[in-house]
Amino acid sequence: MKGAIVLLGLVVVGALVGAVAASAGVVRRPVVPAMFVLGDSTLDVGNNNHLPGKDVPRANQPFYGVDFPGRAIATGRFSNGYNIADFIAKYLGFEKSPLAYLVLKSRNYLIPSALTRGVSYASAGAGILDSTSAEISIPLSKQVRYFAATKAEMEAAVGRGNVSRLLAHSFFLLGVGSNDLFQSTATTQGDVIALYTALISNYTAAITDLYGMGARKFGFISVSPLGCVPAVRVLNATGACNDAMNQIAMGFTATLKSALAGLAPKLPGLVYSLGDSFAALETTFSNPQAAGYENADSACCGSGRLGAEGGYCTRNSKLCTDHDAYVYWDWIHSTQRAAELGAQALFNEGPAQVTAPISFGQLAHER
Template identity: 25%
Template sequence: KPSNRKLRSATTTRHRFGFLSMANPKSHLFSLSFFSLLLLHFPAVSLGQTLFVFGDSLYDAGNKQFVSSNRVDSRFPPYGVTVGEATGRWSDGRIIPDYLATFMGIPEIPPILRGTADFTHGANFAIADATVLGSPPETLTLSQQVMKFSDNKNKWTAQTRSEAIYLFYIGSDDYLNYAKNNPNPSDDQKEAFVDRVITSVEAELKVIYGYGGRKFALQSLAPLGCLPAVKQASGNVQECVRLPSEMAALHNKKLMQLLVELSRQLSGFQYSFYDFFSSIQNRVIKSTTYTFETGMVACCGTGSSCSTNNVCANPEDYLFFDGKHLTQEGNLQAGHLIWGSDPEVIGPNNLRELLFIPLDTEVILADIQEARDSTRRPRQIKIESLHYQEVGISDGEPMALSS
C-alpha cells in the first residue's frame, strides 16, 4: 500500500501537468460533453482571466498586516514553512484562492492593501477576523471589503468585471462570536441571527452585481465546532462542539436558498456553491481516506497558539495547520474540488464550468441542462437541500458532538 506522501506526490504531479481532478470517470466524461455543447452553441465564449476574493483568514493573502498595529502571526514562521517563507497567509503554504488562480492560468491574486501590486488579474480583499455583521477592529467587514472593491473598480474594464469570478468565504467569526456570547440560544434566536447574516450577504452580492459581477463562487462554512481551537476551548478535544456547527449548517442551508433565489431574480446571475462543510467533516472523521494521518488536531500548537516551538515535522499529514486554518495540503484538496468536482460536492456548476457559461444567456440551453440532469446521483440532494442530519455526514458514521 503506498504511503500518504506518495499518494500526495501523485496528486501534485497530476496537478502540475494540468490533468483534470474529478470524482469519477463518468463525471469527467460529462464535463467534457458539457464544454463541447457550450462551445457548439456559443462559439464566442470567452474564458475569464480575473478573480476577486472576499472573505476572512481562510482566504487572506496578506491584508491583515496592513491594518494591524500588533504582531500578525501569519507574517512569521512557522507560517509558510512548506513554501520557505511567511507571506501573510494563515497556512504552512498556499491557500485556496492561490490554487484556483493557478487552475485558471493566472498569477496568484495579490492583497488589495499592497498598493504596489499588479492587479491585472484581480484583487484579494479577504482579511483575518472579518465578519459580515458588526465592526470589529483592525479588519474589514464584508461591506467594507465590497466598498474597497467599489473604490478600485475602475482598475478593471466593465467587460473584465462582468467576466470575472467573485469568490466568497465569510461568516465563521460571526457564528463563533455569537456562540461564545450566547451559549444557550433558542431555535428562534439562532434563526434570527442567521437571517441577519444572510440578509447582509445578499445586499453585498447585489452591490457587486450592480457593478457588473455575474459569476459568483461561494463556499459553505466549515463545521465550526470541529475546528481544533473550538474543541480545545470547550475542554474536550475529541468531540465537536454542537452550537457552532449547527449555526454553520443553518447558514449554509439559507445561503444556498439565497443563491437559487438570486439566480431567478437577477438576469445573468450565475453561481457555484461548494459544500465545504461536508468536505471538512469527512476529512475529520475519515482522515486516512483523504491521505491525512489526522483531522482531529492541528499541526501547529494545541489549537489556539502556533509557534516554531510546537509545529509538527510534516504538515502535509494534517488537515489543520493551526487551530482554525487548513494546511497547504488541505487547501489543495479543497481547491481541486471547487475547480473540477461533480455535483456530489459542488453545484450547479463547478468553477471550471462557471468560467465557460456565456454572459449573454439567461439559462443554459435545455439540452445541456438535460445532459446535466441525467448524470445526477442521489447524493446531489445534499448540495441542493443541505439537510445536515444531526450536523453529521449523511453517508457515514455520525460525528460526535457535544453541547
C-alpha cells in the first residue's frame, strides 16, 4: 500500500490530475497540483460541523445548501450552494474546494486528498488573533498547525522531496480578518492602529510559517465592506451602511497591502495576489441592478427587517424567490451567485482588475 501511495505522489508531482474546468464545463488538467485553504466562514466547507460545543457556528441545516448542485443539502458552507473557495478551485481546474481537514481526518482520507486536491482548514468564526472566537472555531494559528501536521504525514507517505515540489506549485488561499474587526472594540485612532499592528503581526507570522513549510503561491482575499452586511445595516434606522466600520475594514486592507509588499522581498520565491473586496463590490452597492442584482442590502434567507433580525438562516426562515438576485444569503454571508462573481473578479485582468500586484490567474501560472 505504501508503494502505491508513493507512486501516487510521484504522479501528482510529475503530471497534474484532470478535473472539471471552471467556466467551460470541459475536462482539463488543474493548473496547480493542489489547493490549501485557510480562513473563516467565507471559505469553510465543513470543518465547524466537526467541532464540539453548542455555540459553534455551523451551516449544517436547511436552508443552507438548498441550491448545492446534485444534492441540495447543507454541506457546512454558509451559502445556498457553493462558496467563493469552490469557484476559485473551479478556475484552477478542480471540481470544487478541497474537503475540510476534520472531514478528511474522520474518513481517514487526509493524505490522498492532500496529494491530489489539497485540504481546507477554514473555520467559521476564525480570526487572525487567537482571542477571536478561539473556543468556537479554529483560529488561523491552529489552522497553520494543522497544515504542518498534514505536511508531516505527506512526507511520511511520499517523501520530503516530492512534497516540497508539490507545495511549491500549490495554491494557498487565505481569507481571514473579518471576525477580528467585527469583535473589536477599537474606537480611537490609537486603538485602531494598535489593532492593525497586532493583526498584521499575526498574519505575517502565519504567512512566514507557511512559507517555511514550502508554500510559495499565496492568494489573499481582503475583508469585505463589513459595514454593509445586513447584520450591520439593520442596526441603522435607514438601513444604510456603517461608514465607520467600512473605513476600519478599508484601512486594514491598505495596511495588509503594504505589509505584503514589504514581506515578499524577504521571502525569496514567494509570489502573491491580494484581492480587494471593496473594489470588487463597488459597482454592486452603487448600482445593484447593473451588477445583476435586485437586492444588495437584505438577506435572502432570514427574518424580520432586512432579513437580518433572526440571525443565521434556518429551516424556519423566510426565503426570497430568486436566490441569484440577492448579494447576501444570510445576515452576513453571500449567495452562491455573489461568490461566483467575486471569484470572477479575482481572476479578471486588465482595466477592471481588483487584484494586486497580479491576478489570481497569473499567480496560478507562476513557475
